[in-house]
Amino acid sequence: MSDQIFSYAPAPESASIARIRPSYGLFIDGEWTDGAAERTFKTVNPATEEVLAEVTEATEEDVDRAVRAARDAYERVWGPMPGRERAKYLFRIARLLQERSRELAVLETLDNGKPIRESRDVDLPLVAAHFFYHAGWADKLPYAGFGPDPRPLGVAAQVIPWNFPLLMLAWKIAPALACGNTVVLKPAETTPLTALTFAEICRQAELPPGVVNIVTGAARTGQALVRHPGVDKVAFTGSTEVGRQIARAVAGTRKRLTLELGGKAANVIFEDAPLDQAVEGAINGIFFNQGQVCCAGSRLLVQESIAGELLERLKARMATLRVGDPLDKNTDVGAINSAGQLEKIRTLAQAGEQEGATRWSAPCELPERGYWFAPTVFTGVAASHRIAREEIFGPVLSVLTFRTPAEAVEKANNTPYGLSAGIWTEKGSRVLWMAQRLRAGVVWANTFNKFDPAAPFGGYKESGFGREGGRHGLEAYLDV
Amino acid sequence: MDAPGSNAELRAFLHGLPGVDQVGAEERAARLAARSIKTTAKARAIDLAISMVDLTTLEGADTPGKVRALCAKAVRPDPADPSVPKVAAVCVYPDLAGVAAGALAGSGVAVASVATAFPSGRAPLEAKLADTRAAVAAGATEIDMVIDRGAFLAGDYLAVFEEIAEVKRACGEAHLKVILETGELATYDNVRRASWLAMRAGADFIKTSTGKVSPAATPAVTLVMLEAVRDFHAATGRRVGVKPAGGIRTTKDAIRYLVLVNEVAGPDWLTPRHFRIGASSLLNDLLMQRQKLTTGAYAGPDYFSLD
Numbered sequence: 001m002s003d004q005i006f007s008y009a010p011a012p013e014s015a016s017i018a019r020i021r022p023s024y025g026l027f028i029d030g031e032w033t034d035g036a037a038e039r040t041f042k043t044v045n046p047a048t049e050e051v052l053a054e055v056t057e058a059t060e061e062d063v064d065r066a067v068r069a070a071r072d073a074y075e076r077v078w079g080p081m082p083g084r085e086r087a088k089y090l091f092r093i094a095r096l097l098q099e100r101s102r103e104l105a106v107l108e109t110l111d112n113g114k115p116i117r118e119s120r121d122v123d124l125p126l127v128a129a130h131f132f133y134h135a136g137w138a139d140k141l142p143y144a145g146f147g148p149d150p151r152p153l154g155v156a157a158q159v160i161p162w163n164f165p166l167l168m169l170a171w172k173i174a175p176a177l178a179c180g181n182t183v184v185l186k187p188a189e190t191t192p193l194t195a196l197t198f199a200e201i202c203r204q205a206e207l208p209p210g211v212v213n214i215v216t217g218a219a220r221t222g223q224a225l226v227r228h229p230g231v232d233k234v235a236f237t238g239s240t241e242v243g244r245q246i247a248r249a250v251a252g253t254r255k256r257l258t259l260e261l262g263g264k265a266a267n268v269i270f271e272d273a274p275l276d277q278a279v280e281g282a283i284n285g286i287f288f289n290q291g292q293v294c295c296a297g298s299r300l301l302v303q304e305s306i307a308g309e310l311l312e313r314l315k316a317r318m319a320t321l322r323v324g325d326p327l328d329k330n331t332d333v334g335a336i337n338s339a340g341q342l343e344k345i346r347t348l349a350q351a352g353e354q355e356g357a358t359r360w361s362a363p364c365e366l367p368e369r370g371y372w373f374a375p376t377v378f379t380g381v382a383a384s385h386r387i388a389r390e391e392i393f394g395p396v397l398s399v400l401t402f403r404t405p406a407e408a409v410e411k412a413n414n415t416p417y418g419l420s421a422g423i424w425t426e427k428g429s430r431v432l433w434m435a436q437r438l439r440a441g442v443v444w445a446n447t448f449n450k451f452d453p454a455a456p457f458g459g460y461k462e463s464g465f466g467r468e469g470g471r472h473g474l475e476a477y478l479d480v
Numbered sequence: 481m482d483a484p485g486s487n488a489e490l491r492a493f494l495h496g497l498p499g500v501d502q503v504g505a506e507e508r509a510a511r512l513a514a515r516s517i518k519t520t521a522k523a524r525a526i527d528l529a530i531s532m533v534d535l536t537t538l539e540g541a542d543t544p545g546k547v548r549a550l551c552a553k554a555v556r557p558d559p560a561d562p563s564v565p566k567v568a569a570v571c572v573y574p575d576l577a578g579v580a581a582g583a584l585a586g587s588g589v590a591v592a593s594v595a596t597a598f599p600s601g602r603a604p605l606e607a608k609l610a611d612t613r614a615a616v617a618a619g620a621t622e623i624d625m626v627i628d629r630g631a632f633l634a635g636d637y638l639a640v641f642e643e644i645a646e647v648k649r650a651c652g653e654a655h656l657k658v659i660l661e662t663g664e665l666a667t668y669d670n671v672r673r674a675s676w677l678a679m680r681a682g683a684d685f686i687k688t689s690t691g692k693v694s695p696a697a698t699p700a701v702t703l704v705m706l707e708a709v710r711d712f713h714a715a716t717g718r719r720v721g722v723k724p725a726g727g728i729r730t731t732k733d734a735i736r737y738l739v740l741v742n743e744v745a746g747p748d749w750l751t752p753r754h755f756r757i758g759a760s761s762l763l764n765d766l767l768m769q770r771q772k773l774t775t776g777a778y779a780g781p782d783y784f785s786l787d
Contacts, residue, residue, distance in 0.1 A: 274498055
């Protein structure tokens with residue numbers, strides 16, 4: 001009955017804004033080219049399983065062509081170009097990204113499955129912000145603290161994941177270009193479309209050919225790229241498992257390496273926390289982007305004295321999450337990116353039940369087609385359970401309790417990962433005390449999943465090394 | 481909940497409530513403001529919003545004629561379209577409550593009167609109570625009182641509590657809306673404490689503002705108050721209403737408030753019994769948008785009466 005009072009009518013964003021082409025080639029040396037082997041693969045809309053476009057699989061030969069083009073552009077144009085000139089291109093790209101942000105947001109949502117609310121309000125604004133921020137650095141590198149005239153590295157091979165396709169591209173390409181490097185970037189095989197549209201933007205910005213090259217493909221293409229001897233720098237964001245393979249492949253070469261890998265972040269709520277905002281932070285921490293976030297707050301550590309009340313509030317809030325059509329402007333939780341990822345989430349959730357944790361899912365109707373997983377919380381989770389240790393990369397929250405601040409730190413750090421952490425308390429001194437002791441690259445206080453191009457992002461331990469963003473992030477693309 | 485025995489006890493209770501993180505609260509309000517309410521949902525929301533309006537005139541220059549005109553508008557907001565619902569109440573100063581009561585008799589539109597030395601509240605308690613009694617005697621069925629912000633900010637919570645309780649007694653059958661004047665309380669922590677204080681003292685509604693102080697109602701302040709009534713209901717079983725007032729002028733604004741109610745307190749609050757919007761110029765914008773939805777075209781402002 002109460003639903004009848006005020007249920008939101010569908011408010012879908014128009015899919016045609018995305019202007020998807022039926023097929024895409026490779027973007028090498030400023031031109032669209034066919035792949036050497038004429039092998040292609042399909043990218044699908046995870047919310048409907050419909051094919052969006054056919055994309056070229058780059059072979060070793062194609063990758064070689066791309067790396068040569070990047071080398072040539074580096075030596076002849078981009079490397080020698082003064083920083084203030086490079087800045088102009090980056091500013092131009094940033095403005096074009098803003099101008100085309102609606103198109104790109106819709107495209108990202110179609111290809112990735114994330115709600116349009118997020119691609120529109122989070123991804124795209126941050127993408128433009130990263131280019132603006134790094135455009136500002138391009139002519140100020142002598143003042144970045146790396147000596148009077150820091151030099152670029154050369155050709156950067158960049159491999160990015162599918163969870164924030166265009167944003168990860170921005171995190172990789174903007175600093176590389178600002179520092180004077182040229183790039184060959186491989187987007188994830190399930191989400192190549194925004195990167196390919198970005199290639200169009202490079203042409204629109206009249207970026208010199210070869211400065212940015214986009215090669216599409218799966219693991220084989222990625223391997224060919226990071227193993228290519230003509231590459232000076234490898235930057236990877238993705239799973240810890242693949243990160244290890246890359247580290248092995250690069251070991252013993254002159255290539256510089258930065259890795260941004262998995263996480264199992266603790267989101268720690270103390271009894272004196274601002275409760276409503278802490279609940280919101282827990283929700284945002286794990287259900288933002290369907291939990292497919294490397295820094296997701298997937299372990300909720302709650303002080304035992306408020307655990308009951310907090311869980312009740314958390315479940316009530318979860319019940320109001322709107323799960324469904326990612327293009328609907330009122331959707332909070334969209335589709336899982338791929339069948340493979342959905343399978344992985346299901347397996348781990350099952351393991352959680354088998355190991356004795358209590359599972360609760362928000363009551364919601366899931367669409368019949370597509371890859372969907374209802375927002376889920378596990379209570380009664382022990383630190384030894386798989387769901388408390390392994391990265392699920394899905395909308396699944398594990399709740400554990402603690403009694404004292406020292407125990408909170410101990411439990412939060414008891415993981416092979418160390419990417420991010422959250423602290424919720426109204427006591428400032430405790431925030432500082434905790435932040436000093438948490439072994440995590442990013443520590444959020446009374447907020448979660450906040451990103452800013454000026455703030456360095458990166459991990460401890462098996463979450464990787466190197467920082468992206470801020471002054472620190474420049475170091476990864478300079479010869480220092 | 482029991483009446484507090486001392487100021488210390490009341491203080492301990494109010495300061496024991498969970499804090500409000502300003503950034504987080506404003507972020508949540510902003511996120512809910514991005515909801516997209518279209519077509520059938522919009523039509524329903526507009527009618528709901530019209531039925532929740534406390535049509536208000538609180539000027540020194542108010543006259544019986546002005547109040548009568550407003551009452552006519554309250555009962556039949558759009559003379560050309562009888563399907564438009566009537567508003568919830570007409571809100572006036574106490575000396576004009578009688579005029580409003582006469583004009584609204586039998587219409588189903590309530591008479592609300594501000595009282596207790598509105599808007600400053602700076603008068604002796606006896607004067608405030610007399611103000612209240614006079615309004616009720618003249619026919620007001622709803623009293624919008626202001627709290628003593630001075631006493632609240634000085635930490636004298638018990639004085640504020642007792643004053644609200646006294647006014648509640650003076651109201652008799654009339655519903656009591658307690659204006660917190662959130663623009664003068666400055667922090668969300670204070671808004672939450674004042675909300676609980678008013679609810680414990682017997683408020684039937686908690687209201688953001690007099691409309692005479694800037695800022696008046698904001699989405700974030702309303703969010704904090706909606707959380708308070710939700711939690712108070714969970715703790716006591718009594719459902720207290722919320723009334724944002726001041727600065728809500730457009731249909732878009734009004735719908736954003738309805739979304740806040742829907743997703744924070746819950747759909748049980750989506751009735752004029754538990755949610756009101758204090759406004760004067762809002763009604764015409766609601767009528768204009770309503771007509772646009774039904775006819776597909778905007779009529780000019782001259783097609784809607786001023787009051």
